[in-house]
Amino acid sequence: MRKLTVFATIIATVLATSLPQLAQAQDMGRALGGIFNSLTRPAQPQAPAVPSLGSILGPAIGGRAGGSDLLQMLTQSLDQIDEPREIEIGRQLAAVLLGSKPLHPDLALQRYVNQLGRWISLQSARPQLPWTFGVLDDPGVNAFAAPGGYIFVTKGLVDRVDEAELAGILAHEITHVIDRHHLQALRAKARAGIATQVFSSQLNNNLGGALSAQLLALGRDLYSSGLDQDDEFDADRNGVTLAARAGFDPYGLPSVLQQLRTAAPDNPLFSLSLRTHPAPQLRLDQLELAMGNRLDAFSGKPAVLLSQRLAGRRR
Ligand SMILES: [Zn+2]
Numbered sequence: 297m298r299k300l301t302v303f304a305t306i307i308a309t310v311l312a313t314s315l316p317q318l319a320q321a322q323d324m325g326r327a328l329g330g331i332f333n334s335l336t337r338p339a340q341p342q343a344p345a346v347p348s349l350g351s352i353l354g355p356a357i358g359g360r361a362g363g364s365d366l367l368q369m370l371t372q373s374l375d376q377i378d379e380p381r382e383i384e385i386g387r388q389l390a391a392v393l394l395g396s397k398p399l400h401p402d403l404a405l406q407r408y409v410n411q412l413g414r415w416i417s418l419q420s421a422r423p424q425l426p427w428t429f430g431v432l433d434d435p436g437v438n439a440f441a442a443p444g445g446y447i448f449v450t451k452g453l454v455d456r457v458d459e460a461e462l463a464g465i466l467a468h469e470i471t472h473v474i475d476r477h478h479l480q481a482l483r484a485k486a487r488a489g490i491a492t493q494v495f496s497s498q499l500n501n502n503l504g505g506a507l508s509a510q511l512l513a514l515g516r517d518l519y520s521s522g523l524d525q526d527d528e529f530d531a532d533r534n535g536v537t538l539a540a541r542a543g544f545d546p547y548g549l550p551s552v553l554q555q556l557r558t559a560a561p562d563n564p565l566f567s568l569s570l571r572t573h574p575a576p577q578l579r580l581d582q583l584e585l586a587m588g589n590r591l592d593a594f595s596g597k598p599a600v601l602l603s604q605r606l607a608g609r610r611r
Contacts, residue, residue, distance in 0.1 A: 367511050370486040374479055379444075382479065383426060386444030389478070389515040390428075393440050393448055397432040400451045404609040405431055408602070409454070413447060413466045416542040422474050429466070437556075438569045440519060441469040443479050452565055457552060459600040463542065464549025468535035475534070477527040478518065485514050522572025532579050533586045546591040553580050 366385050369376050377385070399406065413429035425445035434450040441447045447469045454462065472478060522528075532549060540546040557576035559566040573579070 367486060367514070370479070370483045370511075370514075374476065374483060377479060379425075382476070383444030385479065385482070385511065386442040386446045386473075388511055389442035389518075390446035390448075392512055392515040392519065393432070393442065393446075394430075397434040397450070400431040400433040402431070404606050405454065405602075408605055408609065409449065409462070409466075412459070412463060413470070416463060416467050416538060416544075417445065417470050419542045420470055420474050420538055425473070427470075436565045436568060437559075439465050439469050441472040441478065442515075443473065443476065445473055447473070454602065456555065457602070458548075459602060459605060460539070460545040460548030460597065461552045462548070462602065463539045463544040464535060464546075465552055467539040467542070467544075468531045468549055471531040471534040471538060472523070472527065475527070475530065477523050477531065481518055481523050481527070482511075482514050485517060520568075520572070525574045528574050529579065529582045532583050536583065536587060536591065540591055540594045545595050545597045546587070547595045550580060550583055553583070 366377075366381060366388075369381065370385075409431055410429045414427050417423060417425070417427040422445075427445040428447070430446075430448045431454055432448050432450045435452040436450050437453045437456060439447070439449045439453060447466065449462070449465060449469075453465065457465070532553075536546045536549050539548055553576045556566065556570065557580065559570070561567065561570055570576075
C-alpha cells in the first residue's frame with residue numbers, strides 16, 4: 297500500500313478548504329484538477345430527471361465524429377473505432393450515467409477513488425487512457441464503466457466495502473474498458489436495430505444537437521440490461537489478476553460477490569446490479585475454477601477501511 301501512498305502524493309491535492317455542499321458539487325470539476333470538467337456542470341434547479349445532456353457534456357472532441365457518425369461506425373467493425381472515437385463514445389455514455397445520478401459531493405472521497413482507480417489502471421494494458429473515476433450519489437450498490445476509461449461506483453457500494461474490495465470492483469470495471477466489452481455490446485445492439493426502436497419512444501427528450509440521441513438510447517438500454525455473461529466472467533477473472541498486480545488482496549472482488557450473494561434479490565438497493573450480472577454464486581464458482589489457489593500467496597493482507605484512508609484527507 298506504500299506504492300499507492302506514493303502515487304497519491306503525485307496527484308495534486310487541489311482543494312484544502314471545505315466549501316458549502318452545493319458549491320462543492322458545482323466546483324467538482326475544478327477541484328479535481330479538471331478530471332470532471334467536461335462532465336460536471338450543475339443541473340438547472342428545475343432540471344428534468346434527465347438533464348440537458350448537451351449542457352453537461354460541452355463540445356464534442358474536435359468535431360472528429362458526430363454522434364450519428366459514431367453510431368454508424370458501431371454498426372460496422374470495431375476496428376474502425378480508434379481510441380479518440382472510443383473515448384468520445386464513452387464520454388457520451390458517461391453523461392447518460394451522470395444524467396441519472398449526480399456525483400457525490402464528498403470531494404475527499406472523489407479524489408481518493410480517483411487515485412485508487414488510476415493506480416490500478418496504470419497496471420493495466422491501457423494505462424494511457426484518460427481514466428476518470430467518480431462516486432455517484434446513489435444509495436444503491438452498483439458500478440458502471442463506459443468506453444475510454446470512465447468508471448463510476450455508487451455511494452451505496454463504497455459504504456459497504458474496504459479498500460481491497462473496492463480495488464477488486466474497480467479492477468473488474470477497468471477490465472471491461474480494456475477489453476472494449478461495452479463497445480461490442482453497443483455494436484450488437486446497433487446492428488439489431490434496437491437504437492431505432494428505443495429512440496422512437498423517446499422523441500420528446502431534448503437532447504443536445506451534437507449528440508446522437510440514438511447512441512444515448514443505446515447506452516440507456518445497455519446499462520439497464522447489462523453485458524454478456526461471458527464478459528462479466530472475463531472481467532471477474534482478469535479483474536482479480538489486475539487487482540493483485542496493483543498490490544491488493546485478490547480476494548477483494550470475491551468478498552464483494554459474497555456480500556451480493558446474501559442480498560435479497562428484491563432489495564431495491566441491489567436489484568439493478570443483480571439483474572444486470574450473472575448470479576453471484578455463479579460468478580464465485582467461475583472465479584474459483586479460474587483462480588484455484590494460485591493467488592493465495594497475494595492474499596491475507598490486513599483490511600484497510602476507507603474511513604482510515606479518508607481520515608487524513610478531510611480538513
Ligand atoms: Zn461487469
